[in-house]
Amino acid sequence: MKLYNIKDRSEQVNFEQALKQGLGRYQGLFFPDSIKKLDNLASLLRMELVPRSSAILAHMLGGEVSKDVLDAILEKAFTFPAPVVKVSENIHALELFHGPTLAFKDFGGRFMAQCLAQFNAGKKTTILTATSGDTGAAVAHAFFEMENVNVVILYPKGKISVMQEKLFCTLGKNITTLAIEGTFDDCQAIVKQAFDDQELREAIALNSANSINISRILAQICYYFEAFAQLDAKQRENLVISVPSGNFGDLTAGLLAKALGLPVKRFIAATNSNDTVPRYLKTKSWTPRQTLATLSNAMDVSAPNNWPRIEELFNVQGWPLECLGYGVTTDSQTIDALRELDALGYLCEPHGAIAYAELTKQLQPGETGLFLCTAHPAKFKESVEDILGNHVELPEALASCADLPLLSQDFGADFSAIREFLMAM
Numbered sequence: 001m002k003l004y005n006i007k008d009r010s011e012q013v014n015f016e017q018a019l020k021q022g023l024g025r026y027q028g029l030f031f032p033d034s035i036k037k038l039d040n041l042a043s044l045l046r047m048e049l050v051p052r053s054s055a056i057l058a059h060m061l062g063g064e065v066s067k068d069v070l071d072a073i074l075e076k077a078f079t080f081p082a083p084v085v086k087v088s089e090n091i092h093a094l095e096l097f098h099g100p101t102l103a104f105k106d107f108g109g110r111f112m113a114q115c116l117a118q119f120n121a122g123k124k125t126t127i128l129t130a131t132s133g134d135t136g137a138a139v140a141h142a143f144f145e146m147e148n149v150n151v152v153i154l155y156p157k158g159k160i161s162v163m164q165e166k167l168f169c170t171l172g173k174n175i176t177t178l179a180i181e182g183t184f185d186d187c188q189a190i191v192k193q194a195f196d197d198q199e200l201r202e203a204i205a206l207n208s209a210n211s212i213n214i215s216r217i218l219a220q221i222c223y224y225f226e227a228f229a230q231l232d233a234k235q236r237e238n239l240v241i242s243v244p245s246g247n248f249g250d251l252t253a254g255l256l257a258k259a260l261g262l263p264v265k266r267f268i269a270a271t272n273s274n275d276t277v278p279r280y281l282k283t284k285s286w287t288p289r290q291t292l293a294t295l296s297n298a299m300d301v302s303a304p305n306n307w308p309r310i311e312e313l314f315n316v317q318g319w320p321l322e323c324l325g326y327g328v329t330t331d332s333q334t335i336d337a338l339r340e341l342d343a344l345g346y347l348c349e350p351h352g353a354i355a356y357a358e359l360t361k362q363l364q365p366g367e368t369g370l371f372l373c374t375a376h377p378a379k380f381k382e383s384v385e386d387i388l389g390n391h392v393e394l395p396e397a398l399a400s401c402a403d404l405p406l407l408s409q410d411f412g413a414d415f416s417a418i419r420e421f422l423m424a425m
């Protein structure tokens with residue numbers, strides 16, 4: 001698989017390099033050099049998740065990883081289902097939260113970890129990543145106790161849910177967690193600075209597991225096919241998919257699935273009040289503002305780092321950007337949507353509820369709607385219970401860490417102090 005750096009086309013890498021480097025020169029994202037349509041969609045849709053995903057990724061990787069190795073990686077990574085659940089007559093939920101850390105990020109995190117284990121056997125690596133809440137847990141669990149891998153996770157102190165924090169800040173061993181006095185964008189900026197620091201990068205063999213890593217996006221492509229496979233012929237005809245978006249990795253994967261030939265009529269980029277992209281699509285001016293804290297904290301991102309990939313994809317596919325649906329859902333509208341879903345008999349959480357809210361606003365007669373449920377409701381237990389006035393059961397994964405002590409260390413949003421800490425590790 002060939003990929004190029006969006007900011008400097010002369011930098012070309014293969015999948016292994018993109019996986020290990022994360023970002024290219026000038027903090028540029030890697031993008032596939034050619035996206036060939038799948039020519040066996042009908043038979044792929046009849047397959048099970050793991051063999052189908054292996055076939056799709058083998059097609060994308062173009063022989064760089066053998067089919068046998070891919071099969072083995074996916075058998076270890078995709079150990080849980082992604083069911084489509086009917087919510088109302090023409091609206092369905094795609095539940096992506098049945099993995100070990102109860103969010104869709106388990107797909108990308110586990111696939112990336114298995115790929116690195118495959119390519120990096122025996123070499124020391126430091127995974128440095130910023131999280132708005134769920135990446136941290138997915139990455140920490142995917143790499144927990146993996147030999148030769150140190151994981152350092154930065155997160156905005158006090159800005160993630162209690163359960164999110166418990167899931168990854170209680171592990172210890174090769175997982176170090178730093179609570180940063182600042183926003184997710186501050187954390188992301190520190191990670192970017194670390195990657196720009198050649199000396200640091202080499203000293204600790206830095207690697208990122210952020211959604212900027214192409215391996216995570218590749219893994220996420222697979223569940224759009226899985227969702228489609230579960231729909232009947234009629235539902236597949238005019239399918240509209242609403243994606244709750246923060247860093248826009250999930251939406252990038254959905255659009256790549258479409259570019260590979262998955263016949264999705266339209267995508268909707270659903271954000272919370274951190275609305276840089278909706279404002280950009282409306283006014284053509286890119287003006288990130290201060291990040292706001294909302295009920296859907298994993299989407300509290302005002303400088304979404306995957307957006308350049310989406311623009312690149314629209315460009316190379318010749319799709320007009322006007323085809324992309326978008327919409328902003330405020331906290332009070334999120335609360336309304338959660339209650340509406342509850343009345344329909346579907347227990348959701350704020351991120352999925354935002355995707356649902358936008359979908360119901362924009363769905364046309366004759367269309368089928370699918371919204372992505374990116375996290376388990378129990379991960380946002382406090383706000384969900386508050387809003388719905390009911391009791392949310394903790395699944396085993398959360399119950400087992402709910403009472404463990406937090407092991408995080410506090411830092412200011414200051415690169416030099418964190419650099420020193422990393423160098424001393």
Ligand SMILES: *Cc1c(COP(=O)(O)O)cnc(C)c1O
Pocket residue numbers: 103104105133134135211244245246247248249250251298299351374375
């Ligand atoms: C990360 C996350 C999102 C946002 O996904 P992006 O790929 O960053 O757009 C949405 N919902 C939940 C629960 C998340 O953890």
